[in-house]
Every structure is written in C-alpha cells, then in structure tokens.
Amino acid sequence: MELLLQYIVAGVTYGTIYAIVAIGFNIIYNTTGIINFAQGEFVMLGGMTAFTFKEYMPLPLAIVSAVIITMIIGALIEIVFIRWLHKPSVLRMIIITIGLSILIREMALHIWGEGVTALPYFTGTSVTSVNLGGVFISPQVFWAVGISSIMVILLSIFFNFTLLGKQMRACSANREAARLCGINAQNMVTFSFMLSAAIGALGGCIVSPITYVQYDSGSQLAIKGFTVAILGGLGNSTAAVAAAMILGILESFSIWALPAAYKDVVSIAIMLTILFVKPSGLFGNAAAARLKEY
Amino acid sequence: MSAKFLQISGFAVAIVAIQIVTQLTDSSFLLTQLTMTAYYSLLVIGLCMLIGYAGQISLGHAGFFAIGGYMSAFLTTHDLTVLKGKPFVALLSKFGLLVVKKDLYGAELLAFHPWPACILSVCTVLIVAYVIGGPVLKLKGHYLAMATLGFGIIIYRIVLGTSGLGAADGLSGVPGFSLFPGVMIGGGGPGKILNYYVAWGIVVAGMTALLNLIGSRVGRALSAIHGAEDAAEAMGIPTANYKLRVFVLSAGFAAIAGVLLTHYNGSIGPSEASVMKSVRYVAIVAIGGMTSLWGAISMSLILNYLSLRGSFGTYDDAVFGVILILIMLFAPDGLIRRQVLGDLKSLFGRFTRKGAVT
Numbered sequence: 027m028e029l030l031l032q033y034i035v036a037g038v039t040y041g042t043i044y045a046i047v048a049i050g051f052n053i054i055y056n057t058t059g060i061i062n063f064a065q066g067e068f069v070m071l072g073g074m075t076a077f078t079f080k081e082y083m084p085l086p087l088a089i090v091s092a093v094i095i096t097m098i099i100g101a102l103i104e105i106v107f108i109r110w111l112h113k114p115s116v117l118r119m120i121i122i123t124i125g126l127s128i129l130i131r132e133m134a135l136h137i138w139g140e141g142v143t144a145l146p147y148f149t150g151t152s153v154t155s156v157n158l159g160g161v162f163i164s165p166q167v168f169w170a171v172g173i174s175s176i177m178v179i180l181l182s183i184f185f186n187f188t189l190l191g192k193q194m195r196a197c198s199a200n201r202e203a204a205r206l207c208g209i210n211a212q213n214m215v216t217f218s219f220m221l222s223a224a225i226g227a228l229g230g231c232i233v234s235p236i237t238y239v240q241y242d243s244g245s246q247l248a249i250k251g252f253t254v255a256i257l258g259g260l261g262n263s264t265a266a267v268a269a270a271m272i273l274g275i276l277e278s279f280s281i282w283a284l285p286a287a288y289k290d291v292v293s294i295a296i297m298l299t300i301l302f303v304k305p306s307g308l309f310g311n312a313a314a315a316r317l318k319e320y
Numbered sequence: 321m322s323a324k325f326l327q328i329s330g331f332a333v334a335i336v337a338i339q340i341v342t343q344l345t346d347s348s349f350l351l352t353q354l355t356m357t358a359y360y361s362l363l364v365i366g367l368c369m370l371i372g373y374a375g376q377i378s379l380g381h382a383g384f385f386a387i388g389g390y391m392s393a394f395l396t397t398h399d400l401t402v403l404k405g406k407p408f409v410a411l412l413s414k415f416g417l418l419v420v421k422k423d424l425y426g427a428e429l430l431a432f433h434p435w436p437a438c439i440l441s442v443c444t445v446l447i448v449a450y451v452i453g454g455p456v457l458k459l460k461g462h463y464l465a466m467a468t469l470g471f472g473i474i475i476y477r478i479v480l481g482t483s484g485l486g487a488a489d490g491l492s493g494v495p496g497f498s499l500f501p502g503v504m505i506g507g508g509g510p511g512k513i514l515n516y517y518v519a520w521g522i523v524v525a526g527m528t529a530l531l532n533l534i535g536s537r538v539g540r541a542l543s544a545i546h547g548a549e550d551a552a553e554a555m556g557i558p559t560a561n562y563k564l565r566v567f568v569l570s571a572g573f574a575a576i577a578g579v580l581l582t583h584y585n586g587s588i589g590p591s592e593a594s595v596m597k598s599v600r601y602v603a604i605v606a607i608g609g610m611t612s613l614w615g616a617i618s619m620s621l622i623l624n625y626l627s628l629r630g631s632f633g634t635y636d637d638a639v640f641g642v643i644l645i646l647i648m649l650f651a652p653d654g655l656i657r658r659q660v661l662g663d664l665k666s667l668f669g670r671f672t673r674k675g676a677v678t
Contacts, residue, residue, distance in 0.1 A: 117377055118648050121603075122644075124602075125642070125644035291481075298471070301463055
C-alpha cells in the first residue's frame, strides 16, 4: 500500500510539470491556433537561467529574474518571427516553431554546455522528506504542487475576471470579431507568448531540483506536455491538469512493469492512441469535436 | 517525356562529373561522404514526394530509416539461436508494431545473408508504415506533425533503450552487401568508386520512378490532394487511399536508404533515429521548395555533404535550424522553384529603378 502511494506521489510530481507545459501550449493555441513546438524550451530556459542567476542573487530573486528573462525571450520570438506573417499556413508555423526550438536548444548548448544543472531545494535538502502516513514525500513536491495550483487558480481568475484575460479569450473565440470590437489582436498574441513563456520558465525552476534540467530537456517535455494537452482536449487547461496527473501516475507505474528506458514510449503510445481513437481528448465534447478539424 | 529524360541524364552527367573531378584533384577520399549523401538523398526524395506532392508532413522518417537499418544490421550480425529467450523479444512483441520480427525465428538460415535481411527489413517498414499510416494520416496539421514526431521518438527510445540493439553504441560489424557477384556495397577501401556509382545509380533509379509517378494519373491526383483535399475528394479521388500509398512509398525509400547506408558504413547508431534527423530531412525538402524533387535532391547533395564533411562544426544542428526558420519566414515556397527567375528579374528591376531615381 505504501509502495502504491509512493508511486502515486512520484506520478503527481511528474504530472505537475507536464501540466505546466500543457497549459503553456493551451494559452498560445487558444489565442493563435498555433502549437508552439518550442514550448518545452521555455521550461529549459527558465531552469537554466535561474541556475546561472542563483550565483549572483538569492534564490527567489533568481527565479523571478529567470521568469522575466524568459518572458522577454517569448515576446521577442513572437515579435521577430511570428507577428508579421500574414495568415501563415499550419505547416509553415509548425516548421518555424520547430526551427526555433532547435535554435534555442543549440544556443543553450553553447552557453551552458552539456552539463546537468539543478537549483537547490527550496526548503531542506535532497534527503529531507516528510513522512505522511508511511509515504515519504520531498518538500519540493509540496512546493511544485502548491505553486502550480496557485498558478492554475490565478490563471482562471485572469482569464475570467480581468479585462486583458477577457480580451485574450475573445481573440481565441473569434479573432475577426474581437478586432472589430477594438481589441488589438496582435498584442494579445504577443501577450500569450509572454504568458506561456513565463509559466514555462516558472515550471522549469520548480522542477529543476527534482528532475534536473539540461540543454535538451525541452523537447522531451514538449512532447509530454502535448500528450497531456491532447489527453485533456486541446485548449482546455483545467482538463489538462487532470490529464497530466493521469499521465504522470501511469508513467510512474510503467516503471514498475517495464524498464525505465521505455517510460517515454508508454506516454507517447498513449498520445497516439488518444489521437487515433478520440482526438477531442478524454474530457472533450464529441459533438463539438465533430466541427473541428484534426 | 524528353524533358524528363534530359533532366535525368543531366543529373547522371553531373554525378559522373563529380567523380571525375575528385579523381583529377586527387581527392577521391571525398567519395565516402558523397556515397553516404546519396543514401540520405534517397530518403529525402521519398519524403519530398510525401510532403510536397501529397501535402502530408512527417517528422518521423528517421524512424523508418532506423527500422530498416537496424533490422538489417541485426539480422546480419546476430546469431538467431542466441536470441531466443532474451527479454526484449517479449517486449517488442508487446508493442505490436514489430510483430513481424517474430516470423524470423523459424527462418534461421536467412539471418546471415544481406539480401533476405534487406527484403525483410524493407517489408517490415512497409507493413509498419501501412499499419500506422492508416490512423495517422486521418490527422491533419499539428496533430499529424505530433503523431509522426511521436512515432519517431518511440523508435528512437526503443533503439536507445534496448540492449539487444546495442543501446547507445548501436550495432557495428555489419557485413558488406554484395548486390551481385562483384558488386559490393560497403566492405572498405578498394570499391570506393564502384560504391559511389552504385549508390547514385540507385538514387537515379529512384528519381526516375518518382518522376514517372508524378507525371502519371496518381501524380495528378496527389497534387489535387495537396491543393485542396476536400475538392479532390469531391472530384472522386480516393484521397485517404492515395495519401496512405505515398506514405508507404516514402517509408519504403527511407527503409532502403537505411538498409544500404548501414551496410555501407558497417554500423548504425541511435542518432540515426533521432528527432533531429527527421527534422533535418524535412528541412532539406523545405529548402528544396517542397514540391520540387530536383530542388530536394540538389539541396540534399549540398547540405548532407557539407554536414557529413563537418563543415558546420559544432553548429551542425543550429545551421539546419537557422536555415529552416529563414526559408519558412522569407521563402516558404523554397529556394529552388520555377518563379525564381521571375523573382530575380523583379528584384533586379527594382534596383535599376531605384538607380534611375537617385
């Protein structure tokens, strides 16, 4: 029983980071209809820059700076590469964002090298653990789950109750109509890139002590995040969180049955199955899905 | 017909010319990279058929290449009796994708000869492509890209994580492939020039086949699908069927390329299956102009050769990333295309007009 719970805790920990990446995907997808293949790179950038800043300033400040830097990079990417394209085809956007992810990854390789970096634990050390009914949980897991939950709550408040959030949702519902209402749709797109870059970077900082970050962590996370986004139904962030927990726990149990090297195989196989069987996602509305193109 | 014939013979002449130049400048060591380039080009033209003519992106073609290469390498290097009872056999069969491999255990004698290994590997890839192609090609846009990317990663992870396939080291000691008595792919130094011609000869044959296909009824149907899938469907073209057939065809090209390159090099490693390789093939097709086989093959010749020669140094992947972005931003139709002359003319015209004003 304790072992079972231990696996679930491990699953929830991984689920948290997948949820963060998936939310990043969803924010950009909702405002632009683009899947940003460089989403995982934001997470990597967050973790790496925070690690560098930590040398010069206290940890909380380093994390904040890393988030801001990544946010600026996100904005720059949108302004330089995407903003001025006139109605780009999906194929073109896919290739551009893939190119960007390669570029960011290679830059990171030349800046930070191939080494693995990890921020220190926010509280305690790597061996500290809280005993909860026989299950040992690292305090960092509480940080990860806590900060992510707060983030999800803040995001839903932002999208439902603030003017900016409402404007962004209007753009996702109908871009032309939003523009007719006087919403600057282009700025909303830039803003969505900033927001998802910031969320990704924060996620990278939170999980850095547990999972470590290196220059090529991004693409792995991107595919997991996408799996989760698909599983929950693309564009639906609340469902993505639930889907992330499911995937995290499934993956964690897969280590039980299969060699750890095949962990990714399991989650991608799940993604393919969902895409083939129910592309609207586990929680998606099948009737609404019929109107969409997959 | 004659135009096609001229193009192909021009291409063949260029290949002979390159060989003669290396001979004259005493740099025939370059032929090794040029031969490898030929096999990568074989994959690229198949992929160009899929992306450019059928309009379906695939970010998993390195996976097909790797299945072909690894399977052939595995079959030609491993003693099947040793194989029985290894844990990964059960695992692979669990995935269903690789179920065909099981058939081999009865046919022990076949394992040591490259020909049956090659045929089995290519057939396996064709079957895998057919099986996954059905559901994958129903998807569009991002979903198609992600699904093929996912397929590529699965192959990469399996190859990397399976000790029977050499894990991170890959398989080595793969014997040369004697196509006919006296014609040997791989197998070291003396056959360098022969290897070069065999490799490019296969590419020329592949090009001829694809060019004929494009000019045929199937080719016209494909370009209709690329233009507007719904309209093509309405005109009575069985779009799903055609897309699947091109997908399987391009996977077949990738598999043949994988098998032959593995025998030529004598080894294969997991990096051949990596996502970056798939992206690189897509990049080459994109730079070549998506719908241009000649563009794809000329870009493949230049970029693969430079990359294999190590001209880009540690910036190898970055170069492909930058090219990919620049092409998609400024010339989404690629560099090599029919309007290029027109573009140059208008550019030139603009400059002369500016000159006149100032």
